[in-house]
Amino acid sequence: MKRWKQIIIGCALVFVYAQNARGQSGFDSLTTSLEQIVKKDSLTGMSVVLVNSKQIIYEHNFGYADVAKKTRYTSKSIQIIGSVSKTFIAVALMKAVEMGYFDLETDINDILPFKIANPGYPTASITIRELTNHTSSIVDNPAIFPDTYQFDEAFACYDISAYKILQNMGYRKKVAPSALKTFLYDYLSTEGKYYSADNFVSSEPGSSSHYSNIASALAAYLIEVKSGMTYAEFTEKHILKPLKMRNSSWFLDNKQVDKYARHYYDLVSSFPFYQCITYPDGGLRTNTTDLSKYLIALINGYNGDESLLSKASYQTMFTPQFSKDNPPKGISLAYRNKGIFWNLYNNGTIGHDGDDPGVSSFLFFNPVTGKGGVFLCDRYLADKSEIIDLLVKYTR
Numbered sequence: 001m002k003r004w005k006q007i008i009i010g011c012a013l014v015f016v017y018a019q020n021a022r023g024q025s026g027f028d029s030l031t032t033s034l035e036q037i038v039k040k041d042s043l044t045g046m047s048v049v050l051v052n053s054k055q056i057i058y059e060h061n062f063g064y065a066d067v068a069k070k071t072r073y074t075s076k077s078i079q080i081i082g083s084v085s086k087t088f089i090a091v092a093l094m095k096a097v098e099m100g101y102f103d104l105e106t107d108i109n110d111i112l113p114f115k116i117a118n119p120g121y122p123t124a125s126i127t128i129r130e131l132t133n134h135t136s137s138i139v140d141n142p143a144i145f146p147d148t149y150q151f152d153e154a155f156a157c158y159d160i161s162a163y164k165i166l167q168n169m170g171y172r173k174k175v176a177p178s179a180l181k182t183f184l185y186d187y188l189s190t191e192g193k194y195y196s197a198d199n200f201v202s203s204e205p206g207s208s209s210h211y212s213n214i215a216s217a218l219a220a221y222l223i224e225v226k227s228g229m230t231y232a233e234f235t236e237k238h239i240l241k242p243l244k245m246r247n248s249s250w251f252l253d254n255k256q257v258d259k260y261a262r263h264y265y266d267l268v269s270s271f272p273f274y275q276c277i278t279y280p281d282g283g284l285r286t287n288t289t290d291l292s293k294y295l296i297a298l299i300n301g302y303n304g305d306e307s308l309l310s311k312a313s314y315q316t317m318f319t320p321q322f323s324k325d326n327p328p329k330g331i332s333l334a335y336r337n338k339g340i341f342w343n344l345y346n347n348g349t350i351g352h353d354g355d356d357p358g359v360s361s362f363l364f365f366n367p368v369t370g371k372g373g374v375f376l377c378d379r380y381l382a383d384k385s386e387i388i389d390l391l392v393k394y395t396r
Contacts (some may be wrong), residue, residue, distance in 0.1 A: 015313060025060045025198045037386055038062045045073030046377040048387075049288040050395060053299045053370045056292050065261035067268055075288045078247055079261040079378055080274075081361045082105070082354025083213075084291075085284040088235055089220050090341035093132065094240045101226035104129040104316070104340070111222050114189045117364070118200045126205045131219040133321040133338045135328050136204040138188065138215040141198045145214065148173040148220035148277040149185065155212040156257055162265035166357055175277065180221055180231065183277045187214060209331035213281040216341070220280030231280050233394050242308065243293045248286035250279050250390040260285070261378040263358020271358050282356055288374055291363060301363050302350075318367075320344055349392055357382060362388055364395075371395035 026172045027050075034048060045063035049056055064070065065077040077228055102111060107125040109115055118124060118137045123220070130136040151170050175183070175194065186192035187199055201210050220231040227234050232250040240248050247259070252275055262270040297307065301314045309317070320337040327333055337344040343352055351364025351372075360381035365372025373391040381387075 009097040015333055018308040020023040027060075027394065030058065030061050030390060033371070034060065034062065034387070035187070037390075039373070041381060042267055042379075043377055043381065044267055044379045045077070045261055046375060047073055047077060047288040048373070048375045049292045050371065050391065051292050051295050051299070052090065053296060053303070055296070057371070058287070058373075067262075067264070067270075070378075073261060075246070075292075076259065077261045077376075077378075078256060078259045078285050079263075079376055080283060080285050080356060080359055081291075081376060082282045082356040082359045084352050084354040084361045084363045084374075085280065085282045086216050086341045087352050087363065088115070088239060088284060089216060089280050090132065090182055090317055090339070091239055091309065092223055092231070092235050093128070093219060093340065094233075094309050094317050096223045096226060096309055097316075098313055099227075102128060102222065104132070108218070108222065111225050113225065114185050114191075116188045116218075117206055120200070121191075121204045122206050128222065129321070129340075130206050130265065131215045132340045134209050134211050134215065135206050136215045136218075137201050137208070137210070138212050138218065139199065139201055139202060139210050140213050141187075141194075141196060142170065143186065143198070144175065144194050144196075146170040147172055149173070149274050149364050150177055150277060151272040151274045152252060153272050155252060155254070155273045156260075156262075156264045157264075157267040159265070160196050162269040162271050165265060166271060171357070178277060180278065180280070181224070182215060184221055184269055185219055188218070194392060206328070208329040209327075214278055216281040217278035231336050239294075239308070243290075243297055245286065245293055247268060247361065248284060248290045250283055250285065251275055252285075256332065263356075265358065266379075274357070282354065291374045291376075295365055295374060299367075299370050299372055302365070302367050316340065318342060318344065347392060349395075351383060353388075360384055362391075364388075364392070366395050369395055 018085035045062045045065050050058035059075055061074045063073050065073040106128050159161045186194045223234055224231050264270050290294050301308055317340045322337055325335055340351055344350055349366050360377040362384055363374040373395055375387055
């Protein structure tokens with residue numbers, strides 16, 4: 001009887017393997033196209049995963065996570081993902097709304113322990129919704145924001161020449177390491193040491209669109225104030241742990257260094273590892289294996305599953321924020337609209353991209369087909385459209 005069970009199990013495994021092999025072979029042309037892009041654009045390392053509502057349907061990895069050590073880039077390689085992290089703020093905010101902490105129309109000054117006001121419009125309120133769709137009038141002052149990147153020269157080896165290029169671009173660590181709360185106070189409170197009228201645009205909150213990392217981090221901080229937890233703790237409890245994203249975290253960990261993909265300037269030169277003071281806006285460290293779990297949860301949530309969020313929360317999160325007839329100044333709806341942090345692309349997909357020193361990323365799903373994809377690359381890619389168009393094509 002035991003031998004018979006072994007035969008049955010063996011046959012079943014062969015069948016599953018054959019099915020998976022046939023599925024992967026249908027993507028041969030995708031792999032070929034991606035290989036050509038990797039070569040043409042001199043990409044160091046990259047991982048690409050496509051999913052449906054149940055599982056990974058395609059996975060392929062290219063190049064190196066560590067060129068010097070000849071460590072291959074895999075779906076287990078961990079790297080910072082840039083602004084794709086903002087989609088986690090969206091999910092966390094909707095969870096906070098469900099928990100009764102606030103709603104999207106809440107004035108941020110009804111929550112904050114310090115006051116924030118646009119100096120040109122001191123009596124105008126700023127709502128949480130305006131933080132999420134980048135119309136809050138808070139902007140990333142280029143004289144300050146690059147210095148919120150905290151490069152850790154002692155964490156691992158790096159190339160001095162690559163680091164000098166970053167320093168010449170303004171990444172000089174002139175902002176002292178601090179907690180998220182401390183930096184936001186220093187940047188946005190009139191009594192803060194980094195406060196300036198240049199931290200705001202000269203237009204009323206809600207009237208114009210200006211992409212803002214700092215405003216995004218402020219939205220995450222509101223969750224801290226109401227929950228009594230750090231944003232990292234809140235997302236661990238309500239997103240990462242429920243989805244079993246065991247290789248995802250917000251801060252550098254010496255125990256994980258061998259799993260980290262380096263941040264490359266070119267095919268051989270790497271930047272130092274870094275963390276961001278405003279970490280919710282771009283600091284999640286993860287891999288395509290964990291992000292596939294996140295994507296599957298989003299696809300199922302869009303279609304009614306309430307394991308992570310309620311149906312109403314998903315509907316709100318993915319509802320277009322801007323009227324086509326009267327959008328705010330500074331945004332064109334020819335390419336996309338905005339949800340709660342999410343981009344609602346005119347090709348029917350929902351997603352977000354990410355860029356940082358030595359980082360390119362993109363995550364999306366197609367609500368109609370119930371498929372989605374993600375790619376992570378350990379080098380900045382100025383134009384991701386060729387890869388994105390390919391992944392969108394193969395999830396139709």
